[in-house]
Amino acid sequence: MNGKKPVLEIKGLRTQFFLREGVVTALDGIDLTIYENESVGIVGETGCGKSMTAYSILRLVPHPGRITAGSIKYKGNELTTLDIDRMRSVRGTKISMIFQDASTALDPVFTVRDQxxxxxxxxxxxxxxxxxxxxILEALELVRIAAPRDVMRMYPHELSGGMxxxxxxxxxxxxxxxxxxADEPTTALDVxxxxxxxKLLKALVAKTGSSMMLITHNLGIVAETCDRICVMYAGRIVEDAETFELFANPRHPYTAGLxxxxxxxxxxxxxxxxxxxxxxxxxxxxxxxxxxDRCDKALEVCSKQRPSRVAVSPGHFVSCHLWSGGG
Amino acid sequence: MGPESGPSNAGEPLIEVTDLKKLFPVKKGVFGRVVGHVHAVDGVSLSVMRGETLGLVGESGCGKTTVGRAILRLVEPTDGKVVFNGQDVLGLHPGQLRAIRKRMQIVFQDPYSSLDPRMTIERIVGEGFAVHGSPKGSKDPNVAKRERIHELIEQVGLSHDHLSRLPHEFSGGQRQRIALARALALDPDFIVLDEPTSALDVSVQAQALNLLKRLQSKLGLSYLFISHDLSVVGHMSDRIAVMYLGKIVELAPADVFLRHALHPYTQALIASIPMPDPKMRKDRKGIEGEVPSPTNPPKGCRFHPRCPKAFADCGWNAGDLADWLKANGQTDQDGVVAKDAAKVREDGFVLGFWLRAGSEPLALLKFLREVTTRSKAEVPMFQAVQAIDTLIGNRVIELRCMPLRADRHGGKSKSGGKKLPSKLVADKVYHAIVDSYTSDSSHNLGRLLLPPEVKGSRVYVRVIGPEANWDTLRTSLRAFFEKRKAAGERFAGSVKGFSIRKAKGPKLSVVVKFKPVEEPPTYDLGGGHMVSCLLCKHGEPPAP
Structure with missing residues (x-):
């Protein structure tokens, strides 16, 4: 788009859960591209599929869910069809993840050094x-932990939430x-x-030159941290734009409402x-x-036909009939 | 048995809390020995006026929830006073308490655990009537009750056909409405809202906040709104109080609060909120460090170790210096401190380094003095250092006190003699000796390093000083006790005798002493703006 190389390209991703009660479509056709040195925010409310997008990228979708359609390309390589061993070499070294609740993500019976x-x-x-x-010391110093030698010997329960x-x-x-x-990296923490x-995440991403996908429900956090924002609703990305553009001209009624x-x-x-x-x-x-059902501006076509993703201005996409010529 | 519903005084506060304290014991071992206390709430005073919302903000563990529960006596406060509508809540016996609880309600944070999963919504909302009797009316009580429940459920924006359902059929926002309907059932005057919206999504949160505001103006309710989210509290409250480690550090009307917050902690809280507007993106200053443990809160102002504006007299002490040395790699393998000191012991305002056998104190002494001079300008902690010294010799004064029975009988023993609890004696003796010996430099006597230890009826005071002068110390101590006894001071009377003997442990040590400091007083800046921070004393321009 702007001469940058894409790190991750997701096209038409669909992840479904096959329960006894029926099929839950957690992700319903996600299109998302993340470029080099870019931080992209994914915002949405509980259950909109933000975390599931992350799990799908890493192929960690829990049973009974699976990716049923679409493609995920990491620097041109398809991830959805990769075998388990090759996928394992992608996780951690090429794409890694920070989980929401650090106290459950760390193993309680091993020291920080072991992990x-x-x-x-x-x-x-x-x-x-x-x-x-x-x-290990270098890695701990990178995240500015005080007394890293002591921390190395500690078990997770001896550390505070921030640590x-x-x-x-x-x-x-x-x-x-x-x-x-980063999946809600600060939700469990004090303000x-x-x-x-x-601040640390921002500085580290800038320093190491990696891209970041920040998942959160807090609009304040993405406003301050991300270059581009995708708003998700019910398993779809309803709007995506540069941060300043999105906050200045929210086009989708849901974004505007939020x-x-x-x-x-x-x-x-x-x-x-x-x-x-x-x-x-x-x-x-x-x-x-x-x-x-929640939209004040709903048209007749809205309940009948799925809105397609249209560009309202360069780099600003929205999936809404109000903008795709329906109104 | 009914409540004495006195004349409603509109100008007066509905709830007045004075010096509320709640300590939770920390237990250890098989027998549950109490090894310390968590100072959850440590001297909180606040009031809630009629029809007002008082916001209470703070980070997790600051004691905000405990304040809310202690006011309702859902946890029994350790000390303090809570007056509701002119009635002292803490002095009530269970019957009276039940009557007053009708008028004070609470909505809990987690709508998933605060509703009984096996009760229908009708039973949940109507449970209050089972305890306090059906609502008054000329009709059949059952009909009156049913009508009231219908009215309540409509008030919170749900419909009649929800009444026969169970909690699991509802979303978080709907459950919180049900909890609110339950709280409103008995027509309360006052509701504690403990993080009522923090489990909800943004769009649902807005609905819930609007409902709370609407009900308040319709029913004339008073709220204590507890939350960690300053934006929500700012939206809801008339006045806002900020808590940090069991204390209120700032209290102000909402508009003053947001524009002229003075306490550095409040400013940091406001600066830390991510604003949902990229144009207001700022270079976050924020604050360093984490909230210390409430088991052993920092001395002086509790915020001083993290405070970007701290002064020399904000309460710097041994613990802070120990942390600083640790953070600067001095207690790690290669640090000067680690090489020379066998043990670092912090005790209030004195930090002691017990030296290794054969170690030369001069290196450590020189290092500490150098660091102090060098860092004085940047780190206010070093301005608070009073003295850095080597100490040679190590003695313990053992005081034999009267038997300890006095502890249990409020200071009077069976024989009728006046005896003090020995912990009190210990403190008194310690301070008396400190006064007469450390201030007088002529005899160059022992310096008292550590606070007294009490074991049974004996009190040990550790003294460190030059070897040769122990005899002089003995004589002057004797004279000191006789003089105090003659002056009729009770503590001297309960000391039966003393001896000075060698203590275990190394003989050589280096100590750094700080000036003892009290907690900062609360300054009234006018217009209901109260701040507990020494900035006021040091001439920070108060809010216009």
């Missing part, structure tokens, strides 16, 4: 103790991946610690504007737009 050491020796083939220790998340980040970055997926972690529903500091309103209703059930396939 970092395992990743580094598996992916980089370093087994010598002294060399490994040096690498655990720092260890998680050092785990994810220890093999210098070209794409880092002052959240600030520290976001932006105003968020109480802003220093703005006193008697009532917050709301999006009525609740998120739809993904068990029933949608004929048209999934947002139709």
């Amino acid at each position: 970092l050491g395992e990743v580094i020796s598996l992916h980089q083939g370093i087994y010598d103790k002294a060399a490994l220790d040096k690498k 655990k998340q720092r260890v998680m980040i050092s785990l994810a970055l220890s093999c210098s991946p070209s794409l880092l997926i 002052t610690i959240q600030g520290q972690i976001l 932006l105003v529903a968020f109480p802003k500091l220093g703005e006193k309103k008697a009532e917050l504007p709301v999006i009525r209703g609740t998120v739809p059930d993904l068990m029933n396939p949608f004929k048209g737009c999934p947002f139709v």
Whole structure:
């Protein structure tokens, strides 16, 4: 698009869960490209499929779910058909992930040294103790942990929430991946610690030159951290644009609704504007737009035909009939 | 048995909390020995006016939830006073408490665990009537009850056919509405909202916040709105209080708060909120470090170790220096401290380094002095250092006190003699000796290093000083006790005798002493803006 090389290209990705009660379409045709040195934010509410996008990219979709259609290309190589061993070499070294809850993502019975050491020796083939220790110290110093020598010997329960998340980040970055997926990296943290972690993530991504996909429900976080934002709703990306463009000209009614529903500091309103209703059930396939029941501007065509992705301005895409000539 | 519903005084606060404290014991071992206390709430005073929303913000573990629960006596406060509508809540017996609880309700954070999964919505909402009796009305109580439940469920935006369903059939936002309907059932005056929207998504949160505001103006409710989210609290509250480690550090009307917050912690909280507007993207300053443990909160101002504006008198102490040395690699393998000191012991405002056998104290002494001079300008902690010294010799003064029975009988023993609890005696003796010996430089006597230890009826005070002067210390101590006894001071009377003997452990040590500091007072900046920070003393321009 702008001369940059894409790191990840997702086309028409569909992930479905085959339950006894029926089929849940968690992801319904995701198109997403992440370029080099770019941080992309994925925003949406609970159950909209943000985390499932990440799991699908890494092929970690839990049973009984599976990818049923579409392609995911990492630097031109198709990931959806890769065999397990080759996929394992992609995870960690090329694409790595930071999970939401660091306290459950770290193994409670191994020390920080063991866990970092395992990743580094598996992916980089370093087994010598002294060399490994040096690498581990470097990885911990990178995420600015105080007294890394002490932390190395500690078990996860001895670390605070912020420290655990720092260890998680050092785990994810220890093999210098070209794409880092951060799934709600600060949701479990306090606001002052959240600030520290976001600052760190931003600095590290800039330093290592990798791309980042930041998944969050917090619009404030993406506004401050990301270059481009994708808004997801009910398993689809409904709008994607550069950060400044999206916040200045939200085109999809859902995006516009989300932006105003968020109480802003220093703005006193008697009532917050709301999006009525609740998120739809993904068990029933949608004929048209999934947002139709909650949308104030819905047209007749909205409940009948699936809106296609159209460009409203260069680099700003929206899936809404209001913009695709329906109105 | 009914509540004494006095005349409603509109100008007066509905709830007044004074110096509320809640300590949770920390237990250890098979027998559950109490080894310390978590100072969850440590002297909180606040009031909630009629029809007002008081916002209470803070990070996890700061004690905001405990304040809410202690006001309702869902946890029993350790100390303090809670007055609801002129009635002292903490002095009530269970019957009276039940009556007053009708008028104070709570909505919990997690709508998934706060509703009984086996009760229908009708039973959940109507449970209050089972305890407090059906709503008044001329009709059949069952009809009255049913009508009231219908009214409630409509008030929170649900419909009648929801009543026969079970909680699992509802989404988070709907469950929170049900919890609110339950809280409203008995016509309360006051509701504690404990993070009512933090489990909800943005679009649902906006609905819930609007509902809370609408109900407040319709029913004249007073809210204590507890949340970690400053944007939400800012939207909802008339006044906002910020808590940090069990204390309120700043309290102000909402508009003053957002524009003229003075406390560095409040400023940091405001600066840390990611703004949903990329144009306001700022170079985050934020604050370093993490919230310390409430089991052993920092001395002085509790925020001082993380404070970007800290002064020399904000409460710097041994623990901070120990942390600094650790962070700067001095207690790791290669540091000067690690080479010379066998053990680093922090004790309040004194940091002691027990030296290794054969180690020369001068290197460590020189290092500490150099660091102190060098870093004075950047790190305010070093401005608070009073003295750095070597100490030779190591003695313990053992005081034999009266039996300990006094502890249990409020200071009076069976024989009728006046006896003090020995912990109190220990402190008194310690401070008296500190006063008379450390201030007087003429005799160059022992320096008291550590606070007293109490074992049974004996109190040990560790003294370190030059070897030759122990006899002089003995004589002057004796004179000191006789003088105090003659002056009729009770603590001296309960000391039966003392001896000075050698203590175990190394003889050589280096100590760094800090100036003892109290917690900062609360300054009133006018217009209901209260701040507990020494910035006010040091001449930061107060808010206009």
